[in-house]
Amino acid sequence: KAGVTQTPRYLIKTRGQQVTLSCSPISGHRSVSWYQQTPGQGLQFLFEYFSETQRNKGNFPGRFSGRQFSNSRSEMNVSTLELGDSALYLCASSVDSGGDEQYFGPGTRLTVT
């Protein structure tokens, strides 16, 4: 069974631009979560989607948004990029919620210049 895939793997953007990251979960998994990883803040939860609905949201500004499609694939968008948005963005999928283990993709490394 194929794992979680994320595209692109690396991205360089300029301050003020917007970016869209994509995540394809493991087949049969209906929940997709996004996390931001930085050296200073560590791993922080962004949001979780289940059956195309945002079920939980972390403490990030409204510039960070996401969505999930009917095939469970998910995208996250960051508008008006800031230097501090440079991070590894990780997507994770699980069968359902409430304690199911999450399986992570390789991440998208975003660099904002």
Next chain:
Amino acid sequence: AQSVTQLGSHVSVSEGALVLLRCNYSSSVPPYLFWYVQYPNQGLQLLLKYTSAATLVKGINGFEAEFKKSETSFHLTKPSAHMSDAAEYFCAVSGQGGYSTLTFGKGTMLLVSP
């Protein structure tokens, strides 16, 4: 709110020595607890998961962890370190509000010397 504390940002061991990575959690509900490993330039790989079925949990690559409710701990151990174990290890907790959202510790970098 849930939280996780990992003692020691770096742990150094010799190849063949015991590995002990410490994790303490705080949770107002019965927690689900996890250990993940991250190799350079990769995502997180699940090592093991505690779900209350057994206090001693065996994972992949020879790792295991013991849940101790009285100490609110979930320490990760491996009897004999291998060079390939060098990586960053994260302890995480979930279950708050019925969600699978993971709250991670700051991570512990394991260094293995020959």
